[in-house]
Amino acid sequence: MTNVSQEWKFTSKEIAEKPDLFLSGHRACAGCGPATVLRLIMKATRGPTIVTEATGCMEVVSSIYPYTSWALPWLHTAFETAAANASGIEAALKVMRKKGRAKDEHVDIIALAGDGGTYDIGLQALSGAVERGHDFLFVLYDNEGYMNTGIQRSGGTPMGAATTTTPAGKVIPGKVEAKKPIAEIMLAHDMEYVATASAYYWRDLLTKVRKGLEVEGPAFLHVFAPCPRGWRSDPAKTLEYSKLAVESCVFPVWEAVNGKRTLSTPSKLIALAPKKKKPVDEYLEGQGRFRHLFTPQNKHVLDEIQRLTDERWERLLEKCVEP
Amino acid sequence: MTKAMNQQRTALNGDEAVAYAAKQSDVDVVAAFPITPQTIIVEKFSEYVANGEVQTEFVCTESEHSALAACLAASATGARTFTASASAGLALMHEMLFVASGCRAPIVMAIANRALSAPLNIHGDQSDSMAERDSGWVQIYVENAQEAYDSIIQAFRIAEDVGVSLPVIVGLDGFTLSHTLENVTVLSDDDALKFVGTRQLPNVLTHEGKSVPFKLDPENPMTMGPIALTNYYFEFKRQQEEAMKNALEMIQKVNVEYAELTGRSYGNGLVEPYRLEDAEVAVVCVGSTSGTLKTIVDALRQDGVKAGLLRLRTFRPLPVEALRSALQNVKALAVMDKSMSFGGNGGAVYHEVRHVLYDAEAHPAVVNYIYGLGGRDSSPRELRRVYEDLLRILKSGRVEKQITYLGLRE
Numbered sequence A: 001m002t003n004v005s006q007e008w009k010f011t012s013k014e015i016a017e018k019p020d021l022f023l024s025g026h027r028a029c030a031g032c033g034p035a036t037v038l039r040l041i042m043k044a045t046r047g048p049t050i051v052t053e054a055t056g057c058m059e060v061v062s063s064i065y066p067y068t069s070w071a072l073p074w075l076h077t078a079f080e081t082a083a084a085n086a087s088g089i090e091a092a093l094k095v096m097r098k099k100g101r102a103k104d105e106h107v108d109i110i111a112l113a114g115d116g117g118t119y120d121i122g123l124q125a126l127s128g129a130v131e132r133g134h135d136f137l138f139v140l141y142d143n144e145g146y147m148n149t150g151i152q153r154s155g156g157t158p159m160g161a162a163t164t165t166t167p168a169g170k171v172i173p174g175k176v177e178a179k180k181p182i183a184e185i186m187l188a189h190d191m192e193y194v195a196t197a198s199a200y201y202w203r204d205l206l207t208k209v210r211k212g213l214e215v216e217g218p219a220f221l222h223v224f225a226p227c228p229r230g231w232r233s234d235p236a237k238t239l240e241y242s243k244l245a246v247e248s249c250v251f252p253v254w255e256a257v258n259g260k261r262t263l264s265t266p267s268k269l270i271a272l273a274p275k276k277k278k279p280v281d282e283y284l285e286g287q288g289r290f291r292h293l294f295t296p297q298n299k300h301v302l303d304e305i306q307r308l309t310d311e312r313w314e315r316l317l318e319k320c321v322e323p
Numbered sequence B: 001m002t003k004a005m006n007q008q009r010t011a012l013n014g015d016e017a018v019a020y021a022a023k024q025s026d027v028d029v030v031a032a033f034p035i036t037p038q039t040i041i042v043e044k045f046s047e048y049v050a051n052g053e054v055q056t057e058f059v060c061t062e063s064e065h066s067a068l069a070a071c072l073a074a075s076a077t078g079a080r081t082f083t084a085s086a087s088a089g090l091a092l093m094h095e096m097l098f099v100a101s102g103c104r105a106p107i108v109m110a111i112a113n114r115a116l117s118a119p120l121n122i123h124g125d126q127s128d129s130m131a132e133r134d135s136g137w138v139q140i141y142v143e144n145a146q147e148a149y150d151s152i153i154q155a156f157r158i159a160e161d162v163g164v165s166l167p168v169i170v171g172l173d174g175f176t177l178s179h180t181l182e183n184v185t186v187l188s189d190d191d192a193l194k195f196v197g198t199r200q201l202p203n204v205l206t207h208e209g210k211s212v213p214f215k216l217d218p219e220n221p222m223t224m225g226p227i228a229l230t231n232y233y234f235e236f237k238r239q240q241e242e243a244m245k246n247a248l249e250m251i252q253k254v255n256v257e258y259a260e261l262t263g264r265s266y267g268n269g270l271v272e273p274y275r276l277e278d279a280e281v282a283v284v285c286v287g288s289t290s291g292t293l294k295t296i297v298d299a300l301r302q303d304g305v306k307a308g309l310l311r312l313r314t315f316r317p318l319p320v321e322a323l324r325s326a327l328q329n330v331k332a333l334a335v336m337d338k339s340m341s342f343g344g345n346g347g348a349v350y351h352e353v354r355h356v357l358y359d360a361e362a363h364p365a366v367v368n369y370i371y372g373l374g375g376r377d378s379s380p381r382e383l384r385r386v387y388e389d390l391l392r393i394l395k396s397g398r399v400e401k402q403i404t405y406l407g408l409r410e
Helices: A012-017 A033-043 A057-062 A082-098 A116-120 A123-132 A182-187 A202-214 A235-247 A265-272 A280-284 A288-293 A296-319 B014-024 B039-050 B064-076 B087-102 B145-160 B189-196 B233-262 B289-302 B320-327 B348-357 B380-396
Strands: A049-053 A074-076 A108-114 A137-142 A193-198 A219-224 A254-257 A260-263 B008-013 B029-032 B057-060 B081-085 B108-113 B138-141 B168-173 B181-186 B203-205 B211-213 B271-274 B281-285 B307-312 B314-316 B332-337 B365-370 B403-405
Touching (some): A033 A235, A082 A137, A082 B029, A082 B057, A082 B064, A116 A137, A123 B064, A182 A219, A193 A235, A219 A235, A260 A296, A288 A296, B008 B014, B014 B145, B014 B168, B014 B181, B029 B064, B064 B081, B064 B087, B108 B145, B138 B145, B145 B181, B189 B233, B271 B289, B271 B320, B281 B289, B307 B320, B320 B348
Parallel strands (some): A049 A074, A049 A108, A108 A137, A193 A219, B108 B168, B365 B403
Antiparallel strands (some): B271 B307
């Protein structure tokens, strides 16, 4: 029996009082979105938990031997293996419990990966693990690029963004392709729980983490997590961008329980009052990675981003059941 | 008299023998992906699971890469883990092989040795695991299905020894062994399990100074698989070399204990000399072809030729002392390689055996035979020619051809 329909009421007092499981002292950059997201996610754990993490920013900053930021059992093996690791951990616990070699208690398993480890190199392992139905929560912290290795494009990098492998050149204005709709792909796996969340809306994020953990089987959570270093944005505005992305419908937040999709409150408010929907320019313009778009010759790219954002938003509204 | 009184003779092919040994070893987690000629292992094990004959979680992954990752994670959680692969599958695992040995995960993996693409070829040679010789895995190569069975059981003891804590590959020649029915004597389930025992975990110190088992455990949180930079990485790697040294001892110890239990042993576990004591000409061989070579040695001995064979059973860790003392009195030596090291002036086994002999007091002439690639059959007549070549070297005192491709059109 799963309790995904239950609404979890996380209060700021409760969150503040719960000891951190992702500890300070790590080497993340100032204003790092993913570090904030990880700290919040760990606040939503409900009991014995094992974390496994793909190679990436958050793995590198948190586990520099002989130091660690993890107050939970934590395993890293490779870039593309977060979901495969989760499969192995789950299988091991299951059989060892039966044989009396592990404590007879449920252990939550969280697999963490960035956009590289999810959209790209880790997609096969993720798809396989979900198809096999292992009981784990996969959390994608999406900072829209391979930031750890010096800001290269990923399948999660949005259209128009300049990265070191999609530079804003004289002929090609940054990334030409649109962001891969990864959560749609995961939803197509017929998962019990798929959701998107953004760092700014912390209570929504925590609730979704807890719901994902409650599911007996695979759950997928896509968290939007700005990267000031890679986005060439003001480190003080990380949470602001994670809010603007939702307000402009660049990154709507929703959840799907057994395939029934509903918009989460921040996006639902926009759906109910479309005038509140901000133009994408407001989200894009402060970010250095989009600076080259604000020139007359690249205006068509901005227009295309707006068109694509609108199109995806409309399509999402059609897919959602009425609030 | 052996201790295990109730051993049973049964007909199994190499793959089945491997699966049966894994079954009797009470493996906790098997994560695998099927690939010819390893498929029978995975299929057989699936049957055991489907029929409730094992208490094992079988994770049928979507790739070999994930199979090894899942095994590694399960092993880190404290489970006994087993997998099997071959050829392209092992090549796909390449990255994870290093991660598994670096994480000191005692996974046991059977490799039904098969050629690597291209051109695509499903038949037996040892290109796949020879290419992984520096991946930090113990490598044991077997001669027949019986040894495949015995070696899998032994492998868990070796891998899980706290001083070793390294993953182990057991290589059996694709098709020649994997698919060929042989008489295999098996232990009773109880005797096998008693020999293997339960998974041992090394104890490590937590930051609070508490001694706890090395595994992912919510009660004793531990960070496993961290990043180690210029200041620590090197020390990690040096420790793996030390573990390999311990493996060298453990393989011999397990070989002795297993002989006491079953009456079966394979040389000293590292090398198996055959009529080598006074041999003037000898061959070093890895795997099933050793069986054919033994019959040739017998025939040559009948003709009065002082011929011998050394089967190299353990390739990693390389048994340097055992090889040197077994081979240093030989006058002419041929090393057989069932794989190539392109541009490397001979095959891997040749390189290493020659390297071992450099410090010997007397050097035999050492030549290399590359054979059997892509499953090409090596007939007894061809293999006998190797000894005839060595006799010519012995007579003339001259090596005319350093590297010969056996049974090749050229």
